[in-house]
Amino acid sequence: MGRTSSVAGMGTTVTTADVGTLPLEVGVDSTSVGSPSMSLRLRDGGLMEVAEKLDAGTRLDLDDGRRLFASPDLLAVGWLANREREKRHSGQTFFNHNIRIEATNVCVASCLFCAFARLRPGDEGAYTLNLEQVWDKLRAREDQSLTEVHVVNGLHPDLPFDYYLDLLRGFKRIRADVHLKCFTAVEIAFFADLYGRTDEQILRELMAAGLDSLPGGGAEVFAERVRRKICHDKCGTDRYLEIHRTAHRLGMRTNVTMLYGHIETDEERVDHMLRARELQDDTAGFQAFIPLAFHPDNNQMRKLPAPTAAETLRVHAVARLMLDNVAHIKAFWIATGVETAQTALWFGVDDLDGTVQEEQIYHMAGARTPEVLTTDDISRLIRTAGRVPVERDTLYNVVTTH
Numbered sequence: 001m002g003r004t005s006s007v008a009g010m011g012t013t014v015t016t017a018d019v020g021t022l023p024l025e026v027g028v029d030s031t032s033v034g035s036p037s038m039s040l041r042l043r044d045g046g047l048m049e050v051a052e053k054l055d056a057g058t059r060l061d062l063d064d065g066r067r068l069f070a071s072p073d074l075l076a077v078g079w080l081a082n083r084e085r086e087k088r089h090s091g092q093t094f095f096n097h098n099i100r101i102e103a104t105n106v107c108v109a110s111c112l113f114c115a116f117a118r119l120r121p122g123d124e125g126a127y128t129l130n131l132e133q134v135w136d137k138l139r140a141r142e143d144q145s146l147t148e149v150h151v152v153n154g155l156h157p158d159l160p161f162d163y164y165l166d167l168l169r170g171f172k173r174i175r176a177d178v179h180l181k182c183f184t185a186v187e188i189a190f191f192a193d194l195y196g197r198t199d200e201q202i203l204r205e206l207m208a209a210g211l212d213s214l215p216g217g218g219a220e221v222f223a224e225r226v227r228r229k230i231c232h233d234k235c236g237t238d239r240y241l242e243i244h245r246t247a248h249r250l251g252m253r254t255n256v257t258m259l260y261g262h263i264e265t266d267e268e269r270v271d272h273m274l275r276a277r278e279l280q281d282d283t284a285g286f287q288a289f290i291p292l293a294f295h296p297d298n299n300q301m302r303k304l305p306a307p308t309a310a311e312t313l314r315v316h317a318v319a320r321l322m323l324d325n326v327a328h329i330k331a332f333w334i335a336t337g338v339e340t341a342q343t344a345l346w347f348g349v350d351d352l353d354g355t356v357q358e359e360q361i362y363h364m365a366g367a368r369t370p371e372v373l374t375t376d377d378i379s380r381l382i383r384t385a386g387r388v389p390v391e392r393d394t395l396y397n398v399v400t401t402h
């Protein structure tokens with residue numbers, strides 16, 4: 001017997017035992033804007049037109065995105081996003097057993113939001129692990145059934161390209177079956193410029209050494225105005241997107257992120273989503289869109305407040321609604337906070353990333369989230385939110401249904 005509970009304050013009901021196989025609707029009429037009270041809320045929230053477009057299968061545009069950000073009714077926005085989420089995944093919520101490795105924080109870029117980077121090798125707090133130290137992180141987890149290694153590094157000016165190729169080969173030697181999701185498009189562009197190759201040559205060489213996919217980092221905000229201010233000296237938007245396009249053409253899947261909650265406007269957020277959607281129309285290579293909540297500690301934008309939970313829920317919900325061609329919306333719990341990530345499972349989110357285990361970029365910027373959640377912890381978070389935990393691998397093949 002399932003337990004009946006209220007859904008996000010909407011007065012609708014769901015039986016938790018059934019959530020894995022929920023039909024499109026959650027106690028509402030999925031073919032229209034829903035119950036009379038929901039219609040009223042959508043109307044009062046300025047969302048009737050958006051809801052009707054969604055019902056008709058018409059794509060949302062920039063103005064719709066603006067309306068979703070401007071609506072006073074966050075729960076109505078969430079209700080719409082949840083409906084789209086359930087169309088795709090019913091109550092299923094994905095996560096993986098992964099580890100995060102940051103091999104060096106030496107970085108020639110000067111992004112204002114970054115608390116992790118150190119400009120030169122000798123600077124206070126700068127570190128670069130040698131390959132044995134990097135591989136030891138995987139060796140030390142021999143007993144874990146992890147399926148993914150996620151590597152993000154600073155842009156180190158002095159390391160040879162062989163360092164990265166050997167790093168990948170070594171991981172595969174230690175564990176042939178592990179998926180290597182390594183190096184953002186920004187790192188790929190940096191390697192191409194530093195080592196005198198094209199972006200495609202770099203991708204091909206890394207793939208030959210064992211690279212399986214690219215993470216979504218480095219996207220920040222695609223709008224030129226924002227990029228010029230917060231990350232002027234790293235790979236620009238066009239190149240970021242072209243590198244993902246090339247990666248997709250070469251057969252890799254990738255993710256795309258958006259750093260929100262600093263100086264960007266709502267319109268720039270929607271524009272960012274639409275640019276990702278446009279590439280996805282051509283390639284279908286993005287697996288997940290990941291909004292990343294800005295953390296203000298220990299960086300040059302520390303005077304700004306961190307985004308609130310309400311903002312986080314709304315950004316994830318709008319992403320679900322705008323990105324109709326991207327399968328998964330991920331809440332990176334390290335960035336959003338565990339409780340908000342759990343709540344976001346009713347606001348369009350169907351993925352919680354993974355166990356992570358070691359993370360520095362957010363913790364150096366003030367994140368108070370734990371460094372690791374076990375698969376049991378994540379599974380419990382999902383279950384107690386009334387959703388169905390599904391452990392996946394990086395490519396969304398099911399590992400176990402918890």
Ligand code: V47
Nearest residue numbers: 113114215216217218255257259293294295332365
């Ligand atoms: O690109 C850096 C962000 C990103 C801060 O692909 C910050 O599955 C907030 O991209 N406050 C790297 N954000 C992490 C990343 C990621 C995370 C989880 C999953 C995936 C994936 C990718 O971290 C950077 C930047 O946007 N970042 N500093 C900060 N102070």
